Amino acid sequence: MSRTEPSRRGSRHGRAGIRDVAAAAGVSITTVSDALNGKGRLPDATRRHVREVADRLGYRPSAAARTLRTGKSGLIGLTVTTYGDEPFTFTEFAYFAEMARAATSAALARGYALVILPATSRHDVWSNVALDGTVVIDPSDHDPVVSDLVRQGIPVVSDGRPAGTLPVTAWVDNDHEAAVLGILDHLAAAGARRIGLLTGTSTDTYTRLSTHAYLHWCERVGQDPVYEKYPAHDPCAGAVAADRLLARPDRPDAVYGLFDPNGTDLLAAARRYGLRVPDDLLLVCCSESTVYATTEPPITTLSLKPRRIGTAVVQLLIDAIEGLDSGRPVEQVIPTELIVRTSSQRRPPRTTVSPPRGPAG
Amino acid sequence: MSRTEPSRRGSRHGRAGIRDVAAAAGVSITTVSDALNGKGRLPDATRRHVREVADRLGYRPSAAARTLRTGKSGLIGLTVTTYGDEPFTFTEFAYFAEMARAATSAALARGYALVILPATSRHDVWSNVALDGTVVIDPSDHDPVVSDLVRQGIPVVSDGRPAGTLPVTAWVDNDHEAAVLGILDHLAAAGARRIGLLTGTSTDTYTRLSTHAYLHWCERVGQDPVYEKYPAHDPCAGAVAADRLLARPDRPDAVYGLFDPNGTDLLAAARRYGLRVPDDLLLVCCSESTVYATTEPPITTLSLKPRRIGTAVVQLLIDAIEGLDSGRPVEQVIPTELIVRTSSQRRPPRTTVSPPRGPAG
DNA sequence: CAGAGTAGGGGGAGCGCTTCCACAAATGGC
DNA sequence: GCCATTTGTGGAAGCGCTCCCCCTACTCTG
Numbered sequence: 001m002s003r004t005e006p007s008r009r010g011s012r013h014g015r016a017g018i019r020d021v022a023a024a025a026g027v028s029i030t031t032v033s034d035a036l037n038g039k040g041r042l043p044d045a046t047r048r049h050v051r052e053v054a055d056r057l058g059y060r061p062s063a064a065a066r067t068l069r070t071g072k073s074g075l076i077g078l079t080v081t082t083y084g085d086e087p088f089t090f091t092e093f094a095y096f097a098e099m100a101r102a103a104t105s106a107a108l109a110r111g112y113a114l115v116i117l118p119a120t121s122r123h124d125v126w127s128n129v130a131l132d133g134t135v136v137i138d139p140s141d142h143d144p145v146v147s148d149l150v151r152q153g154i155p156v157v158s159d160g161r162p163a164g165t166l167p168v169t170a171w172v173d174n175d176h177e178a179a180v181l182g183i184l185d186h187l188a189a190a191g192a193r194r195i196g197l198l199t200g201t202s203t204d205t206y207t208r209l210s211t212h213a214y215l216h217w218c219e220r221v222g223q224d225p226v227y228e229k230y231p232a233h234d235p236c237a238g239a240v241a242a243d244r245l246l247a248r249p250d251r252p253d254a255v256y257g258l259f260d261p262n263g264t265d266l267l268a269a270a271r272r273y274g275l276r277v278p279d280d281l282l283l284v285c286c287s288e289s290t291v292y293a294t295t296e297p298p299i300t301t302l303s304l305k306p307r308r309i310g311t312a313v314v315q316l317l318i319d320a321i322e323g324l325d326s327g328r329p330v331e332q333v334i335p336t337e338l339i340v341r342t343s344s345q346r347r348p349p350r351t352t353v354s355p356p357r358g359p360a361g
Numbered sequence: 362m363s364r365t366e367p368s369r370r371g372s373r374h375g376r377a378g379i380r381d382v383a384a385a386a387g388v389s390i391t392t393v394s395d396a397l398n399g400k401g402r403l404p405d406a407t408r409r410h411v412r413e414v415a416d417r418l419g420y421r422p423s424a425a426a427r428t429l430r431t432g433k434s435g436l437i438g439l440t441v442t443t444y445g446d447e448p449f450t451f452t453e454f455a456y457f458a459e460m461a462r463a464a465t466s467a468a469l470a471r472g473y474a475l476v477i478l479p480a481t482s483r484h485d486v487w488s489n490v491a492l493d494g495t496v497v498i499d500p501s502d503h504d505p506v507v508s509d510l511v512r513q514g515i516p517v518v519s520d521g522r523p524a525g526t527l528p529v530t531a532w533v534d535n536d537h538e539a540a541v542l543g544i545l546d547h548l549a550a551a552g553a554r555r556i557g558l559l560t561g562t563s564t565d566t567y568t569r570l571s572t573h574a575y576l577h578w579c580e581r582v583g584q585d586p587v588y589e590k591y592p593a594h595d596p597c598a599g600a601v602a603a604d605r606l607l608a609r610p611d612r613p614d615a616v617y618g619l620f621d622p623n624g625t626d627l628l629a630a631a632r633r634y635g636l637r638v639p640d641d642l643l644l645v646c647c648s649e650s651t652v653y654a655t656t657e658p659p660i661t662t663l664s665l666k667p668r669r670i671g672t673a674v675v676q677l678l679i680d681a682i683e684g685l686d687s688g689r690p691v692e693q694v695i696p697t698e699l700i701v702r703t704s705s706q707r708r709p710p711r712t713t714v715s716p717p718r719g720p721a722g
Numbered sequence: 723c724a725g726a727g728t729a730g731g732g733g734g735a736g737c738g739c740t741t742c743c744a745c746a747a748a749t750g751g752c
Numbered sequence: 753g754c755c756a757t758t759t760g761t762g763g764a765a766g767c768g769c770t771c772c773c774c775c776t777a778c779t780c781t782g
Contacts, residue, residue, distance in 0.1 A: 015513060017768060028732045033770060040771090041729060060513065063491040064428035065768035068737045073425065074489045075476070097458045104477050113490050115436070116465050116475045128435045129474050130424040152376060152421065235651055261652065268655040290596055290622065291652055294629040378738060389762045394740060401741095402759060426738035429767045727780075735772090742765085749758070 016057040025053040036061070067130055076107055076317060077117045077126075077134035079145070094260055094288040095306045096137070099159065102310030103135060110318050119145050133317045135159065138204045139166055155320035157313050160205045161331070170316040170330035174304050176206055179336040180213035180256070183284050183302060186338065187254040190346040192282050194223060196245050196252030198262050200232035207232070210258055226252045232259050242269040246281075254282035254344075263292050263299045283343040298341035308334050377418040386414040397422070428491055437468055437678060438478045438487075438495035440506070455621055455649040456667045457498070460520065463671030464496060471679050480506050494678045496520065499565045500527055516681035518674050521566045522692070531677040531691035535665050537567060540697040541574035541617070544645050544663060547699065548615040551707045553643050555584060557606050557613030559623050561593035568593070571619055587613045593620050603630040607642075615643035615705075624653050624660045644704040659702035669695050 022029040027050065034040030035050035067073040078100060104114050115129055119136070126145065133155040139146050141163045149156050155169040162168045187195050197214045200207040211227070218225045226248065230241035242265040245255060255266055263285040267277060275281045277297055284300045285292070292299040312332050319328065383390040388411060395401030396411035428434040439461060465475050476490055480497070487506065494516040500507050502524045510517050516530040523529045548556050558575045561568040572588070579586045587609065591602035603626040606616060616627055624646040628638060636642045638658055645661045646653070653660040673693050680689060 019768080029769080030732055030734095030771080031730090034731090037770085040731080043730075046730080058512070060488045062429070062768050063489050064425055064434060065737090066489075066770075067425035067491075068423070068429050068739085069768080069770045071737080074486075078477075100477070104479065108479065108486060111486060111489065113486060114477045116439075116461070116477065118465070118469065125435075125469060125472060125474060127421040128424055128427075128472070130428075151419070239655065264652045264655040268657070271657060289652075291625045291650075294600065294625040296629070296632060296657060380738080390739080391741080391762055391764095392760085395761090398740085401761085404760075407760080423738050426767090427740075429769085430738080430740045432767080723782100725781090727778100729776105729778080731774105731776090733772105733774080735770105737767105737769090739767090740765105742763105744763080745761085747758100747760080750756085752754090 016059045018059070018061065021050065021054045021057055021059050024057060025050050072321075073130040073132055074112050075115050075129065075131050076112050076314070076321075077129075077131045078103060078114045078137075079117050079119050079134060080137045095304060098288050099137070099306035099310040102307035103314045104310075106311040106314040107318070110314075112314075112318060119143065133157070133169075133321045135313050135317055136168070138206065139163075139168070140204065142166065155317055157317040157320065159309055159313050163205055163208075169320045170332075172309050172312045172316065172332045172334060173205070174309075174336050175333050176209040177213040177216075179302055179304075179338075180210050181217055182336075182338060183256050184214065184217045186300075186340070187256070187282050187284065187344060188221070190254070190278070190282055190344055192252075192254030194226060194250065194252045194254070195282075196248075196255040197225070197227035198238075198241060198245055198255060198257040198259070198266065198285075199227055199229050200258060201229045202232055207258065214256075224250065226250055235261065238262060239265045239268065242266045243272070246270060246273050246275065253280065255284075257283075257285035260285070260287040260289060263287055263289075263301065264295065267295060267299065278343050278345055284338075292341065297343050300341045300344035301339050303337045303339060305334050305337060377420045379420070379422065382411065382415045382418055382420050385418060386411050433682075434491040434493055435473050436476050436490065436492050437473050437675070437682075438490075438492045439464060439475045439498075440478050440480050440495060441498045456665060459649050460498070460667035460671040463668035464675045465671075467672040467675040468679070471675075473675075473679060480504065494518070494530075494682045496674050496678055497529070499567065500524075500529070501565070503527065516678055518678040518681065520670055520674050524566055524569075530681045531693075533670050533673045533677065533693045533695060534566070535670075535697050536694050537570040538574040538577075540663055540665075540699075541571050542578055543697075543699060544617050545575065545578045547661075547701070548617070548643050548645065548705060549582070551615070551639070551643055551705055553613075553615030555587060555611065555613045555615070556643075557616040558586070558588035559599075559602060559606055559616060559618040559620070559627065559646075560588055560590050561619060562590045563593055568619065575617075585611065587611055596622065599623060600626045600629065603627045604633070607631060607634050607636065614641065616645075618644075618646035621646070621648040621650060624648055624650075624662065625656065628656060628660065639704050639706055645699075653702065658704050661702045661705035662700050664698045664700060666695050666698060 018029050018032050022032045025032065027046070031042065031046065032050050032054070035042055035047045036054060080096065107114050115131065117126065131154060134149055136143070136146055136156055136158045138160040139158050139162055143166060146156050146166055146168065150167045158168045158171045159173070161171050161173045184195055197211065199211045214227065215225055228241045228245040230237040238259065238261050242262065245252070246269045257263060257266055263283065266283055266285070270277055270281050277283050284302065286302040286304065288303055288306055292301050312334060316328060316330065316332070379390050379393050383393045386393065388407070392403065392407065393411050393415070396403055396408045397415060441457065468475050476492065478487065492515060495510055497504070497507055497517055497519045499521040500519050500523055504527060507517050507527055507529065511528045519529045519532045520534070522532050522534045545556055558572065560572045575588065576586055589602045589606040591598040599620065599622050603623065606613065607630045618624060618627055624644065627644055627646070631638050631642050638644050645663065647663045647665065649664055649667055653662050673695060677689060677691065677693070
């Protein structure tokens, strides 16, 4: 009676606080906290009673207060850095959508939530949210944000192996070289004599490693490289580059496209030049999209397994945050999957001879 | 000397606190706070000095403390509720990806960040993050999460007009009825005599209103409705339903598909039945995907303008959070856009007679 | 029945910041 | 030169919670 009057204070802000619950339950706030968090030494009866009262009052603990006290916010940043100067290319392709989805689920399952944070955003936005850790997709060479976070002791896990000396806590990636070599071998086995590549102008690890693997393969088998580059973030540039590739005098008889939309773009370009797929041109592209199962013809795709990557990245990050040495390696390589469809199938022995048509109008 | 020793306290946690900055700058923490936040009555010299010291120490204000004190976290929730029992169907389609992207940009521009929160997640996750407001995509009829948030005084803006008596702060939506009617008229003008619909089994507003508009139109023009339903969240069911629709004895000569993948699915089905598009079958689907520009033939799509919706939703929400009466209506209808391509074009007078082929193998 | 242990629960310090307010010094008007 | 401002600065009270530590009462053991 002489001390505080919780009922007055509680109603002040509209929402019930821990004090209100304590008063209503006839216990101390310590007991309320312990009861609700499963700590302390309390008989079950007290726990139940407190929980009941809290429910009745619609009590929701203040996340901010808890975060301030415990130093843990339960928030994980999700960041994309690459793909050009676009303000925010997140979810540009199905890959990011899938990856983000898996990451969100995995985080949620362990009690964390994801905050979308473009790396291009100014620093004040970053420091305005208390992050326990961050997932960085395709960090650029010497990403200042990453260094900054690491310096502050915040764990950073990257999707895509970090270039240079970027000090990430852990990373997850595919074996892009092996994937490309596998595809090239697959195409060669299907009868390709000159395999072209549709690649990007950006310097991220994926593009770099894949292109390098291609060049390496060419050198090994003694084929002249036939490739076109374009800025991968520009949706129109892809179609143009595909066209350019097939317009070359040394036109390839098989093409691998590094980016998701390359499949339709190459298919359209092939059509314009009167090339039949797979008869005149074998096609593979890297994509997570299901549309390639029902194109005409269906197109062979390489899946980078973004769901597995998203999950793995988050698991590693949360392990690091919670300081538990999971025994999981801090550098994980996720296998890719080649989904073979008509566009890259070995030509069946020709029963009908169809004369090649010239470039269509 | 006799009071606190900030240097010791500051280094304890690794990160510099406001006290460390104050000590290093030789001022009080009040002055530091004021200088950094542009408040108080301080000469520019002091402001500069404090900012400089803060920079040198790498000072980052604690978001948690600020949130606790001010009651504003700068965090906005982004939620999807519909599309079946899938644990998390967010970004299933390009629509969500685009919408989320625009929402993120808009939020960031006003100093807010987005937190991805599936509505299916248990309550403890929701209360574990301090949200200033929430965007809900396609809220279901009597969404408990929404009611709960509103009861706590947290603004909620929905993408999709709320069904029933859902008490949202504001909403943004397309005029789905008008869009469907427009498409049906477009198809009829292109020569369609019997227009079919590929629709969903779920009860969200989009599906309901669109289907209703279709039935209404049929009644008006005296056409028997020809439609197939399928669970929109299942990627395989769509292809089957498309097939079913074209296998009917009363096969339509034009189809509108409500969902993103319907275009390729219908195209594949048409091919199986030897139907040429647009000659034998006119096709339109609702999609944000650019692949339909390069399919064979290119498919007419209805865009719901997710970027505009995402932006509008966030603007309304932040207006509500900041309590500023923007003058913007709290119920906004965003126009749709019909991108007409070959698949729904009026047949040009035939110059070449191409004999219809039988069902393709 | 003394001493030691244990179960149940409360006091209160702070997490790092913002902000109200008091106060001292400088300035100005008469 | 004296009071009324204005200007620059600091003290300190919390925001709502967690958790260390202490206190009381009760139960054992010998």
